[in-house]
Amino acid sequence: MRLTILGSGTNIHPTRAAAGYLVQTDQTLLFDFGPRTLANLIKTGTDRHRITHILFSHFHADHFSDFVTFFFDAVYVSKFAQARPDLTLIGPRGTKRLFGTILRAFPGFKTAPFRVRLREVADRSFSLGATRIVPRTVQHSSHLHCIGYRIEHNGKALAYSGDAQYCENLVRLCRRADVAVLDCSFPANRPGSGHMHAGDCGRVAQEAGVRRLILSHFYPIAERYDVKAQAGRLFAGRITIGRDLMEIDV
Ligand SMILES: [Zn+2]
Numbered sequence: 001m002r003l004t005i006l007g008s009g010t011n012i013h014p015t016r017a018a019a020g021y022l023v024q025t026d027q028t029l030l031f032d033f034g035p036r037t038l039a040n041l042i043k044t045g046t047d048r049h050r051i052t053h054i055l056f057s058h059f060h061a062d063h064f065s066d067f068v069t070f071f072f073d074a075v076y077v078s079k080f081a082q083a084r085p086d087l088t089l090i091g092p093r094g095t096k097r098l099f100g101t102i103l104r105a106f107p108g109f110k111t112a113p114f115r116v117r118l119r120e121v122a123d124r125s126f127s128l129g130a131t132r133i134v135p136r137t138v139q140h141s142s143h144l145h146c147i148g149y150r151i152e153h154n155g156k157a158l159a160y161s162g163d164a165q166y167c168e169n170l171v172r173l174c175r176r177a178d179v180a181v182l183d184c185s186f187p188a189n190r191p192g193s194g195h196m197h198a199g200d201c202g203r204v205a206q207e208a209g210v211r212r213l214i215l216s217h218f219y220p221i222a223e224r225y226d227v228k229a230q231a232g233r234l235f236a237g238r239i240t241i242g243r244d245l246m247e248i249d250v
């Protein structure tokens with residue numbers, strides 16, 4: 001399994017794209033599709049017209065807004081250049097309402113010559129080919145259902161928190177994962193609401209017994225402090241500061 005970070009920042013960040021992750025198993029999967037991640041996806045050389053499943057953690061715009069650009073292109077290319085396979089959009093409660101509205105409202109989207117399936121998931125695992133996906137509800141916003149994902153393939157496990165505060169479900173999601181990518185929005189000495197800070201990330205990684213912790217989803221304030229050292233006070237394993245286009249073999 002290979003993880004490529006498409007976006008390690010947040011909505012407005014001067015040097016990082018917002019949330020987005022490419023995961024390659026026997027499938028090519030996208031997890032979140034925030035602003036500026038489409039440009040990074042293209043830089044990886046991945047054929048965007050072969051992507052069949054996009055999985056969303058929740059519907060703050062820093063996690064899905066590049067979908068609009070992606071889909072506009074997909075409709076155009078599949079009409080006039082090359083056919084594409086059907087597309088399945090998977091996410092928490094609200095997926096059908098949000099994408100149903102987008103697909104009806106944007107000019108030309110209704111005329112896509114391929115099928116679009118909308119699938120809402122909660123805390124039940126499912127398989128895509130030989131890849132097992134475990135979604136789990138995490139705490140982030142009182143207004144939105146937010147899920148983290150665990151991806152299992154060939155005996156390896158990758159966990160992605162989405163946006164999350166420290167919570168039991170997140171520790172469960174990460175249990176003995178080979179790699180955990182966690183929301184490290186803030187430094188431990190400058191915490192903010194709805195997200196973890198570096199110390200929380202270390203705590204989750206330690207309690208879950210993960211092998212390797214990747215810190216990601218940085219707000220600009222996080223760049224000013226040594227978040228790796230802050231996480232390392234609570235977690236004894238390997239810690240990596242995520243950056244855009246970083247590739248990690250799981
Ligand atoms: Zn969020």
Ligand SMILES: [Zn+2]
Nearest residue numbers: 019060062163
């Ligand atoms: Zn976010």
